[in-house]
Amino acid sequence: MTETNTQGKTTVSPDVLTTIARLAALEVPGVSRLAPISGGVNRLFKRGAGDGIRIETEDNTVFADLHLVLKADVNIREVSRNVQQSVARAIQEMVGMDVGQVNIHIEDIDYEDNEA
Numbered sequence: 580m581t582e583t584n585t586q587g588k589t590t591v592s593p594d595v596l597t598t599i600a601r602l603a604a605l606e607v608p609g610v611s612r613l614a615p616i617s618g619g620v621n622r623l624f625k626r627g628a629g630d631g632i633r634i635e636t637e638d639n640t641v642f643a644d645l646h647l648v649l650k651a652d653v654n655i656r657e658v659s660r661n662v663q664q665s666v667a668r669a670i671q672e673m674v675g676m677d678v679g680q681v682n683i684h685i686e687d688i689d690y691e692d693n694e695a
Contacts (some may be wrong), residue, residue: 603669609653614646614686659683
């Protein structure tokens, strides 16, 4: 059996990468939700700036910033590392792109309001 070398190019929309990163992050125990990225001039020109994830690509390498709200009583360092590993693995396995960085920004902690 011979392999055929097909000429062509596959492109992946930044929205696809954002969706993959979002789903991978939300599956990690301890993550409550994504936090909106704060405003500013950069927000006007970045895709996905309102949904807690900023994705950039350069030379087939993905750089991601995730803004998260964690659940109460979790180890922030452990959850952050798990999110980094989960997001990197999902992007590598699903689209075959290299991952340069997955930066985690903890924006808040969700405490349940049981005191009322």
